[in-house]
Amino acid sequence: MGTDAVDAENQGVKLGFPQPWYEDERPRHRIELQGFYIDRHEVTQGEYLVFIRTTGHRPPAHWRNGEYKVGTKDHPVTFVDWYDANDYCRWLKKKLPSEAEWEKAARGSDGRLYPWGDVFDINRAHLSPASDVVLQLSPVGAYPEGASPYGVMDLVGNVWEWTDSWYLAYPGSALRKPAFGMKHRVVRGLSVHTLGHYPDGAYSKVLEVYARAGTRAYDPPSERLGDLGFRCVKRGAGP
DSSP states (O other): OOOOOOOTTOHHHHTTOSSOTTGGGOSOOOOOOOOEEEOSSOOBHHHHHHHHHHHOOOOOTTSBTTBOOTTOTTSBOOSOOHHHHHHHHHHTTOBOOOHHHHHHHHHTTTTOSBTTBSSOOGGGSOOOOSTTOOOOOOOTTOOGGGOOTTOOOOSSSSSEEEEEEEOOOOTTOOOOOTTOSTTOEEEESOOSSOOOOOSTTHHHHHHHHHTSTTOOEEEOTTOOOTTEEOOOEEESSOO
8 A cells, every 4th residue: 555656856846736746655555454345336426316315314415406417317426525425335334445445446456556557548537638628527437448457437537535534644654744633534536627737748747646546635524525426335245
């Protein structure tokens, strides 16, 4: 898990990011996980509607009359905070994935950089190709060539995904950040939203770095965003 890569030229900071690339992903370390099952795709709006109708849970605020927009049934549900996502998973007797489980599902047994391999390919994920290109969410599973070795879809692109993990430094790291602690949950996966404006040619490099399966981001658990969804895991025997 993680990486030993170093942003030797401090490119991240030069491009306006708050820290050098890879800083909070270091050091690379080995952990052992118990077996688990992970949803093949992000929870869809259609699946979330069943949850709402069954339990009386509040719908996402952008839904009209408690229902998603026509034609978006198979799109990932968004505008759900960590508590909403956790409630949904518990309703199915599942849980949100830990950060380590999510990364394992994405990187396979060989520690690849992207779910599909070690070479970045924008055609394998739903990602914005440029600063001025605004794309909408796509149905889940629309990029089968971007599946991980375990057949898990959309681990990079479309929406960021909640995990069950607090945003903390990795074991062995000397990094100290105000954001660390039990106040933000890790989100993974990079969304289709554009990453911002950069000098000529820099956007493609930023995308290549941030689309990696090891990239970490975080949000307060009460955050609801239009490009943040989730999927569930089940630990132990039986899917």
